[in-house]
Amino acid sequence: MSSVFFYARKDAKKNWKMFVFVIMAIAISTANIIIINGFMDGLTDGFLEKTMDTSSGHINIYPNEQDKYIEGLGIKEKKLDGLDGVVAYSPRITAGGTLHYKEKFKTIKILALDPSKENEVTILLSKIDSGKTLAANDRDGILISYRLADDLKVKIGDEATIVFENGKIRVFKIRGILHTGLAMDTNTIIINFEDASEQLNLFNKASIILVKLQDGTLSGQYKNKISGELGIQKIKEWEQEIESVLSSFKTFRDISNFMNAIGLFTGAVSVGIVLYINILHRRRQIGILKAIGMKDSQVLFVYILQAVFLGIIGILIGDALGYAGTKYLEAHPFPDPTLGSLGPRFHLSLIYDASLVTMLIIILAAAIPALMASRTNIIKAIWGE
Amino acid sequence: MEIIKTSNLKKSYMLGNVEVKALNGVDTSIEQGEFVAIMGPSGCGKSTFLNLTGMLDTPTSGEIYLEGKDVTNMNSNMRAEYRLKYMGFVFQFFNLFNELTVMENVMFPMMLNKRSNYKERAKELLNLVGLGDRLNHLPSELSGGQQQRVTIARSLANDPKILLADEPTGNLDTASSIEIIELFRKLNQEQGQTIVMVTHSPEIGGMTDRIIHFRDGTIEH
Numbered sequence: 001m002s003s004v005f006f007y008a009r010k011d012a013k014k015n016w017k018m019f020v021f022v023i024m025a026i027a028i029s030t031a032n033i034i035i036i037n038g039f040m041d042g043l044t045d046g047f048l049e050k051t052m053d054t055s056s057g058h059i060n061i062y063p064n065e066q067d068k069y070i071e072g073l074g075i076k077e078k079k080l081d082g083l084d085g086v087v088a089y090s091p092r093i094t095a096g097g098t099l100h101y102k103e104k105f106k107t108i109k110i111l112a113l114d115p116s117k118e119n120e121v122t123i124l125l126s127k128i129d130s131g132k133t134l135a136a137n138d139r140d141g142i143l144i145s146y147r148l149a150d151d152l153k154v155k156i157g158d159e160a161t162i163v164f165e166n167g168k169i170r171v172f173k174i175r176g177i178l179h180t181g182l183a184m185d186t187n188t189i190i191i192n193f194e195d196a197s198e199q200l201n202l203f204n205k206a207s208i209i210l211v212k213l214q215d216g217t218l219s220g221q222y223k224n225k226i227s228g229e230l231g232i233q234k235i236k237e238w239e240q241e242i243e244s245v246l247s248s249f250k251t252f253r254d255i256s257n258f259m260n261a262i263g264l265f266t267g268a269v270s271v272g273i274v275l276y277i278n279i280l281h282r283r284r285q286i287g288i289l290k291a292i293g294m295k296d297s298q299v300l301f302v303y304i305l306q307a308v309f310l311g312i313i314g315i316l317i318g319d320a321l322g323y324a325g326t327k328y329l330e331a332h333p334f335p336d337p338t339l340g341s342l343g344p345r346f347h348l349s350l351i352y353d354a355s356l357v358t359m360l361i362i363i364l365a366a367a368i369p370a371l372m373a374s375r376t377n378i379i380k381a382i383w384g385e
Numbered sequence: 386m387e388i389i390k391t392s393n394l395k396k397s398y399m400l401g402n403v404e405v406k407a408l409n410g411v412d413t414s415i416e417q418g419e420f421v422a423i424m425g426p427s428g429c430g431k432s433t434f435l436n437l438t439g440m441l442d443t444p445t446s447g448e449i450y451l452e453g454k455d456v457t458n459m460n461s462n463m464r465a466e467y468r469l470k471y472m473g474f475v476f477q478f479f480n481l482f483n484e485l486t487v488m489e490n491v492m493f494p495m496m497l498n499k500r501s502n503y504k505e506r507a508k509e510l511l512n513l514v515g516l517g518d519r520l521n522h523l524p525s526e527l528s529g530g531q532q533q534r535v536t537i538a539r540s541l542a543n544d545p546k547i548l549l550a551d552e553p554t555g556n557l558d559t560a561s562s563i564e565i566i567e568l569f570r571k572l573n574q575e576q577g578q579t580i581v582m583v584t585h586s587p588e589i590g591g592m593t594d595r596i597i598h599f600r601d602g603t604i605e606h
């Protein structure tokens with residue numbers, strides 16, 4: 001074994017210039033994986049956080065399968081009031097409609113909520129770009145998402161007309177511009193719960209109830225309790241809501257994995273090619289190695305060892321670069337009009353994962369030339385064929 | 386004692402569709418402690434014979450016995466083990482490891498064989514071949530004759546039973562050639578080293594115990 005190490009080291013020393021190039025390729029590939037995955041995590045985490053902060057409780061109650069709305073809201077609210085561990089809840093109504101301003105109009109999603117209840121559960125109403133947020137007793141005001149405001153060219157204080165999905169019409173005043181960084185930025189308006197009930201004739205009904213618990217980790221236990229006591233069929237914990245958000249990132253993940261694969265492939269191919277060239281140059285030396293009694297497996301190991309050595313150095317450099325890059329971009333994220341800012345999020349597992357995958361691929365890439373070397377025909381190699 | 390014995394040894398190569406019979410039934414017997422020369426015209430199969438007895442290659446048919454043991458069909462690991470422990474090789478072209486020093490070249494087979502006192506032994510061997518003052522030189526810093534002497538030192542590293550040399554002086558001038566042959570004779574006479582050497586030179590052949598003449602892949606009697 002020590003003789004294998006000995007020869008691998010001497011042979012590598014002779015080739016250090018080519019090896020420096022390979023080490024750089026490995027380092028860049030590793031750093032690339034760390035930073036891209038860091039960005040993906042940053043993006044997903046940011047999205048998850050925003051979703052949790054603005055659109056979900058620890059537990060969300062949905063209408064029964066055959067119903068459009070949760071029925072008997074008043075009784076259900078009373079029962080929730082009576083449950084220890086339930087800190088707050090916020091019923092919401094969602095509906096469709098159109099918003100008209102001057103000669104323009106747009107299809108909208110109407111989100112109706114009771115500000116005093118909503119503020120106990122989410123921070124949605126604080127996500128205001130300009131203007132004021134919706135007050136509890138404000139029966140004429142609405143919040144309008146910033147892209148909708150751009151499209152219709154409405155400003156704070158303007159009056160706009162909502163045509164509800166049932167055909168009812170009412171004029172509201174724009175109080176504030178909503179900016180959440182989520183999909184609701186495209187065409188959502190927020191109005192008071194009472195207004196929506198009135199216009200849509202929905203007394204004692206809601207589309208969803210967000211429930212906040214004292215201890216979010218007990219959501220599973222409370223899910224069963226609430227479902228039983230309130231007679232509810234469809235109820236989701238926040239983990240389930242997260243899963244559906246995550247699944248919407250699958251395409252992004254696929255793309256970033258593809259980019260990583262390309263980087264890895266470049267690194268691996270450069271290792272493979274450099275080892276291959278080295279082995280071609282050293283055919284005769286390999287022939288002698290075998291002639292004096294080195295076993296095939298030992299020859300194989302000489303070159304795997306070199307690859308591992310290149311891999312370790314390249315990966316360590318790549319880890320350092322990736323760490324520095326991720327940390328820097330985390331502190332100085334790119335400004336993004338939709339999301340606010342776009343930056344990676346550092347986590348140690350980024351480094352573990354990138355290092356492990358890169359090392360595996362390098363060993364695989366080295367295996368081909370190393371196997372070739374170990375199978376060198378002694379006679380042909382020594383006689384220079 | 387009979388150290389090498391071959392029986393009806395054959396080796397043929399396919400060149401396209403044509404079968405080239407490099408060896409066509411060779412029966413030999415070489416005693417322990419013998420210094421034997423193999424001679425014959427170019428292409429008669431001398432190198433092929435040496436490669437087969439050295440277990441660098443496998444015959445098409447026939448058998449090879451080393452110290453009475455049939456080694457013809459050993460697997461590649463066992464052949465490597467045999468080469469490491471029982472064989473020393475010296476070829477016409479200098480076959481040193483260019484990236485290792487003279488000393489390291491001689492040490493290396495002993496490291497591979499897990500011997501412990503390889504440094505002292507390497508120095509001893511390099512003194513024996515007259516290169517005790519060149520331990521830390523690279524092969525490229527030595528003359529052809531000196532390189533060939535390092536190869537001989539390396540081939541002796543694990544005290545091989547058999548030393549195989551294929552035209553060891555083929556690339557050397559007369560003076561260096563004589564040095565090498567003197568060294569072989571010394572090894573043979575003082576240490577009883579068995580040596581099988583291919584040569585084209587009748588003078589050099591004449592300095593050995595016995596000459597085996599090859600012609601067209603067989604032994605001439």
Ligand SMILES: Nc1ncnc2c1ncn2[C@@H]1O[C@H](COP(=O)(O)OP(=O)(O)OP(=O)(O)O)[C@@H](O)[C@H]1O
Pocket residue numbers: 398399400405406407426427428429430431432433434
């Ligand atoms: N790898 C090979 N492929 C095809 N033919 C080969 C191969 N090696 C040797 N031969 C042929 O086998 C025959 C014997 O070759 P060998 O090298 O043993 O001759 P030799 O006696 O050593 O010759 P020289 O004195 O020129 O070294 C030759 O005809 C040669 O062309």
Ligand SMILES: [Mg+2]
Pocket residue numbers: 431432433551
């Ligand atoms: Mg020959």
